[in-house]
Amino acid sequence: MTRIARRGALGALAIALAAPRLAAAQGNTIRIVVPFAPGGSTDAVARLVSPGLTQRLGATVVVENRSGAAGSIGADAVAKARPDGLTWLLTFDSHATISALLRNPPFDLMKDLDPVMLIGGSPYSIATKANKPFRNLADVIAAAKARPDAVSYGSTGNGTIGHLTMILLGEAAGVRMTHVPYRSGGLAVNDTVAGTVDMMIGSSALLLPHINGGTLRPLLQFGPQRLSGLPNTQTSTEAGFPNLIAEAWWGVFAPHGTPAPMVARMNAALRETLQEPRVQQVMTETQQARLVMSSPEEFGRFFAAEVEKWGRVVRSSGIQPD
Known part of the structure; x- marks a missing residue:
């Protein structure tokens, strides 16, 4: 050149x-x-x-x-x-x-x-209002089996990865739960904190501030290993669903x-x-x-x-x- x-x-x-x-x-x-x-x-x-x-x-x-x-x-x-x-x-x-x-x-x-x-x-996580009776995923599954469709969960909308993850979880656990879609994670969190829905699925990033603030209780995380911010919350693998990883x-x-x-x-x-x-x-x-x-x-x-x-x-x- x-x-x-x-x-x-x-x-x-x-x-x-x-x-x-x-x-x-x-x-x-x-x-x-x-x-x-x-x-x-x-x-x-x-x-x-x-x-x-x-x-x-x-x-x-x-x-x-x-x-x-x-x-x-x-x-x-x-x-x-x-x-x-x-x-x-x-x-x-x-x-x-x-x-x-x-x-x-x-x-x-x-x-x-x-x-x-x-x-x-x-990783996606599930959380509930702090005064709800659920302490872990086993409690949620037991309630959903006892009353099909009575347990509700929020997500950021139909067809979002959170919603799809809950569908796969319901199929794997053999339970039916009622889905409540929201237009944003913030709106879903607000209704979960208020107790309007029994729980919600969202990114750990979205839920952690409310968990740390004491208004939400974590029930499950869908990562391959426990997050440092959720050291006492079991993963989906630990809960018996090793193929259900969602991030x-x-x-x-x-x-x-x-x-x-x-x-x-x-x-x-x-x-x-x-x-x-x-x-x-x-x-x-x-x-x-x-x-x-x-x-x-x-x-x-x-x-x-x-x-x-x-x-x-x-x-x-x-x-x-x-």
Whole structure:
């Protein structure tokens, strides 16, 4: 390669790497769309990382909650946004069930959004109001066997991974329980604390603050081993269900066609932000999350496997969206 050609290539690379900052400056703000109502763990993660992203991307980063239709409304808004680096989706594991759950999804799950990063995950857990009679999963199963459909549980919506996990648990334990879907983890927690539902399933990140505060009692965690924040709560394996492992996760997507340098820049900004000591502490201790901070390619492979795994459960159960 000649000196002139090398200089031209380096100049093009510099422009490409600067593209995210230039795009952000033109639009003034970068939107992180959360496809759920405020108060859940996805909203909490988005608001946790937004200050660091603001610093690193050279533009104000705002979190926009657009909930409804199993998370597809917010995801569709991002899928239809211009791929200019100004709009991103930070979503939850239930994103993997949209194509199986909705009869006519407004966008193509695998084609209209490009993976950016798998942030990390936290095992699902079941918790109940502190003054409810349930002390562990065995108590729940005994009550459900004695009164089919009388025991109720909340989740963040029909077809979410929490809901699907409870379906698998009911099948494995031979019991029927009543599902109460909510539009966000925060709403489900509120009704569980109030005693409106007998218990709820949610990410350990969502439930732990209320467990530590004494308003909720943990009954079971679906991780392969006990979390440091739930040292006295048995795992599904310990409870006799070794094949029932379920982990909540958070991931970031971009509108399809977002230039690779912009995706790389967002991935790098997320990684740097998540490695800040304060942010890392909140994620690993308060949220009880296992940080992954994957590459876009790694997230793409993980996501395809999640779509296949949980899509089978949705189809076999005949679940309909909220």
